Amino acid sequence: MKTPNSLLSDWLQRTGWSRGELARRVHAKALEWKHPHVFADASSVRRWLQGESPRWPVPDILADVFSAHFGTRVTAYDLGLDAETVTDRALVYSQSFADTVESVADLGRADVDRRKFLTGSTFAVAAAVGPSRDWLLQTLDQTPEPGRNVRFEDVTAVKNMFGVFQQMDIFQGGGSGRLALAAYMSEHVYPLLRQAHADDVRQALCEAASEQTYLLGWMAYDNGEHGTAQRYLIQSLRLAEESRNPALGAHVLAGMADQATLLGHPEEGRKLAQAGRNGLSKIAPESNACLADLWALEGRALARLGDKRSAAHAVVASEHAYSNVDQDNEPEWARFIDPAYLNGEHANTFRDLDDNAQAAEFARRSIAHAKSQQRARRGAMSQAALAASHLQNRDLEAAHAAGVRTLNLSQQVKSSRCVEAVNDLRRRMVPYGHHPLVADFNERARTLLAA
Incomplete structure (x- = not known):
């Protein structure tokens, strides 16, 4: 059973309008906004008051109608009608x-x-x-x-x-x-x-x-x-x-690329990273830190797609771009793009390509920089990449040691990515069955995951 929309009822009562008058104003505003398909009458308003959620753009139209009347900003949120429009808009x-x-x-x-x-x-x-x-x-x-x-x-x-x-x-x-x-x-x-x-x-x-x-x-x-x-x-x-600011836009696209690849959509991740690079190419001087990031994330996506040659090329291009970074001329939002971060991303790229030696080398570089900066989140994720490379080499003892370091660092931050890195290691240890080191890692992990 629907819950009556008391917020909308209160706003309507304050206007002194009838249901029919509100419907008339909604219809007029819809025509003004060039939405002739929007229909509203007194019965429509009654249903909204009873808790029915009208489809977009009606919540926005209602917000505009009330805003115009009261001379102050009234949002769909204020009217109790935003449950769909905030997320969709x-x-x-x-x-x-x-x-x-x-x-x-x-x-x-x-x-x-x-x-x-x-x-x-x-x-x-x-x-x-x-x-x-x-x-x-x-x-x-x-x-x-x-x-x-x-x-x-x-x-x-x-x-x-x-x-x-x-x-x-x-x-x-x-x-x-x-x-x-x-x-x-x-x-x-x-x-x-x-x-x-x-x-x-x-x-x-x-x-x-x-x-x-x-x-x-x-x-x-x-x-x-x-x-x-x-x-x-x-x-x-x-x-x-x-x-x-094209560099800032490219930076945002890097974040979008990272997310798309992480969630299992590497083709979209690749396209987003390339769009960012295309945007950067239109300005001079470009942000070399941002360019290094975009190449790194393109490499991550290409590795997930199984394109080993292109992924390796992207890593080289990322390192080359970072070698040209002038920190004094980089924006503040690019400060996190450093050897700790980039080497960690490259470690994951080679991990996904099953290149254990390269993955371990980049992971160690990242770990060293993260430790010197006391960056627990980056250190945890790079320790996880190192542990994964040891598992691929069937060195369970070394993997367990790196896994424990991952857990210890993950406990210092509130990050679901660290939790996912731990869960990924648990999955990678499954082939080792009930080995005591696996059991020990899982027991330690349960404490972290419960928290």
């Missing part, structure tokens, strides 16, 4: 900057409130590649809406917060700090996007908002919430386009 790479702002703002609010429909959202393969095409092709001609001017000081304050949250992610994992970042974005950053800006301030603000929206997506990704992550990344890409 956030998968759309909209040509409208205003729509993008509302999509990402509603997404952030739902994330802060930990709405069940959002935490249960899934990764949509069909939505993975389209935004990269749109990012490459679209041009921008939106003008800001009237309102209070946003100043460079506002943008600087936003950018200063980025480093704090990025460090939190790098050293503590995506499960730590994300809700604090989501609340900060919802309360302080996304509202700024609705206000007026000079063109240069507008671009800088969109760049800062894109960086932090990407970080929200990355944190959700690292915490295993892939539907939420995908939606943040798509909206981050659109904000990057608005900022006219």
Whole structure:
């Protein structure tokens, strides 16, 4: 039995309208928005009040109708009608900057409130590649809406917060700090996007908002919430386009490529990484750190596809790009792209190619750098790659030792990727049956997984 929509009822009561009047206004707004197929009458409104969820774009139309009447922003979320539209809208790479702002703002609010429909959202393969095409092709001609001017000081304050949250992610994992970042974005950053800006301030603000929206997506990704992550990344890409920063857009595409490959869609991962490289090729000087990342992730995807020669070429290209990095001229969001990270990605590439010697060599390089930086998450994942290479060489004792180090490091962070790395090792140890070392590893792993 449906639960009556008390929120919508309260808003309607405040207007003093009848059900028929609300239906008339919805129909008029639908025609204005060029949705002549949308039908609404008093019976439709009665069903919505009784708890029926109208299909898109009706929730957005209702929000606009109430917003116009009250002279303040009213969202579908406020009307109790967002359970479908927040998740669906956030998968759309909209040509409208205003729509993008509302999509990402509603997404952030739902994330802060930990709405069940959002935490249960899934990764949509069909939505993975389209935004990269749109990012490459679209041009921008939106003008800001009237309102209070946003100043460079506002943008600087936003950018200063980025480093704090990025460090939190790098050293503590995506499960730590994300809700604090989501609340900060919802309360302080996304509202700024609705206000007026000079063109240069507008671009800088969109760049800062894109960086932090990407970080929200990355944190959700690292915490295993892939539907939420995908939606943040798509909206981050659109904000990057608005900022006219191709390097930042390419960086977002790298994250999207990483996610697609991880979730078993390496062909989409390859396309996304290539789209990022194509975007970088249009600017000078390009971000060599970002280019190195894109090549590394293309190599990961190619390895999953079984293309050994192309994957090996991608690793070489990644190393070459990184050799040209000038850290002083790289953006702050690229700071994590370093030997600890890249060598770890290359280790996984060669692991998937069954090249044990290369996998072990790159894993050891990554482990050494991660240890010197006290980066537990990266160290754990690279220790897991090393353990996998030992298992492929049938050296169970060495694999167990690396596996235990993986567990010890994983306990220091809140990261579903570390948990998945542990589970992957458990699966790889299955052929060894009930060997005491396997039993010991599984027992230690159960403690971590229970936590």
